[in-house]
Amino acid sequence: MDGAFFRVKHGDGEELHPEPRASSGWGANQMRGPAASAALARAVERTVAQVGRTDLRPVRWTLDLFRAVEMRPSVTEATVVRDGPRLCLIDAVLSQDGQPTARASALFLRPSEPPPGEVWSGGTSPVPPAPGQLPGGDPERLYFTDGQGWGDWTDDFRDSDRKRIWHFPIPVVDGEDPTPFQLAASVADVTNMVANLGSAGLEFINADVTMTIARLPEGMEVGLALTERAQRDGIAVGTAVMFDRAGVIGTTTVSAIANAKRAVRIDRDRD
Secondary structure (H helix, E strand, C coil), X not given: CCCCCEEEEECCCEEEEECHHHEECCEEEEEXXXXXXXXXXXXXXXHHHHCCCCCCEEEEEEEECCCCCECCCEEEEEEEEEECCXXXXXXXXXXXXXXXXXXXXXXXXXXXXXXXXXXXXXXXXXXXXXXXXXXXXXXXXXXXXXXXXXXXXXXXXXXXXXXXXXXXXXXXXXXXXXXXXXXXXXXXXXXXXXXXXECCEECEXXXXXXXXXXXXXXXXXXXXXXXXXXXXXXXXXXXXXXXXXXXXXXXXXXXXXXXXXXXXXXXXXXX
């Protein structure tokens, strides 16, 4: 896929300079949540590699978007909070002009043999697009509607209830191949669109996203399917399952606040 979120420039350290792909529909100078999430996921993965923890798997990812992340040079830094026999907990911060604008927390666990007992598992099992099906319009996504199945954007998708999208990878940094974890962390932020897009567009902006996954995506395509949403007094919470061609891999949840005065028309802009 052409176009990355960032281009790396080196001075005293590494700086991530946002490319047009990183811009948000919320404003020309505002960075997309998926870009910020992917940049922090990249920093976390590099830190896990530096401490030599090849035995671990990412299980939880929480992103806090507590300031508007602008289309300006960004620096990421990750810190190991706890490196234990069965887990590693890492915090990461994205800063601009020396000021933190987003942070993330990642939990990595060591896989082991499953216990013998039987435990309930959810019944949600979204069906992915046919292998090889590619979008003709939006290069990043396919959209699902009950009437048409998987395909390009239509107003029927905007007006549908429990939305589903299928996402293709976007390189985090120009010249680097994205990893499955970077893909999942980036797409997790799209939960806001899946949960809060309505007849008047996207009228809620998410302040966070949490992804919990039992395994990494198999391959470099992943989907989201909304399972629950609650709204009151201008606050909305939405939950989706994340899935790939082998089945459901986990869940994502966003907390969002009303932003109707700057509603995004997804048929015209990006999230």
